[in-house]
Amino acid sequence: MPPPVPTNPLIGASPVMREIYDDLDLVSQSKATVLIRGESGTGKELIAQRIHTSSPRKNQPFIKVNCAALSETLIESELFGHEKGAFTGAVQNRKGRFELAHGGTIFLDEVGDLPLAVQVKLLRVIQEMAFERVGGTETLSVDVRVIAATHRNLEKAIIEGKYRQDLYYRLSVIPILIPPLRERTEDIHALILYFLKKFNTENNKTVILSREMADLLQHYHWPGNVRELENCMERLVVLARGGPVTLKNIPNGMSAYFNDIQQVSIKPGRQMKENSLSNSIQQIEKEALKKALERCAWVQAKAGRLLGFTPRQVAYKIKKYKLFPDALT
16 A cells, blocks of 8 residues: 555635646546646645545555656666666666556656656657666566656757657646746735644644734745745744744744845835736736737637646636737737
8 A cells, every 4th residue: 555645735716726726636537647837836746646646546656756856877767767787786676666656646846857868768658658677678567647847948948959849748748837926926825824724733833923924924925936935834833932923023043034025025116126027927928828829720729738728727818818819810
């Protein structure tokens, strides 16, 4: 029996996150490969876990591989295993992660960091569900659902010759794009409440936040996304000494951190720059969607595949940016 997969709740009521969550039930019932994209800390692994735990494979292994954490010399052996004597130090046969994930799901985190030589072998596994261990000649067959994630721009990597286009298409049969927290600020309050309750329970405390502190956290842009917010809330709870946490009694060890947050959150000039940057990003996204729709003769599914959006995300963005066929001709 494989160890249980963590089942943290999916927190978020913003329209884009509700669309993603609604799609997960359908995605989980499929065997199609999934490519989850988003900045570091946005919760890509949590989405992968939820797909697995909602799938028919939920009682089978969920095996995670951080492709960025392994050297080029080790990644192939880690994924596909090796035979005794395959290289110096290979004193016995060893199963790779794909064998260990047989019947279940393998989660390839930071798949954009794979070296080209390993990309070729991964492509074959996805296509044929077969491979050989390093140093072996026997072809092994597996039944594995592949979910991958990356924060990298794979389209740029393809143009630069650093990533295989055929592998990209195999991985992104179902693309899921997780927006950064600064683009779904309506989710921040719910996340604050969730993490506050979680860490109060874990530490047997009843820490509460003053309104001014909650407002400060709400209006910070969280460059580290949900992971940074979670770490911040844990430190607040652990270091709090009693009574509501206010801007005047910030726990020792966090003063410098909150000084930075205050400067970023309340400086009018910085806020204007943040708004300007956000508007610029949205304008770029609008133009990219417009060009994709024109290229695909207004077929939303095709335009979505070009940009890595789900059909529901495309429909949402068309409505958001007020794009219509007669405006695109």
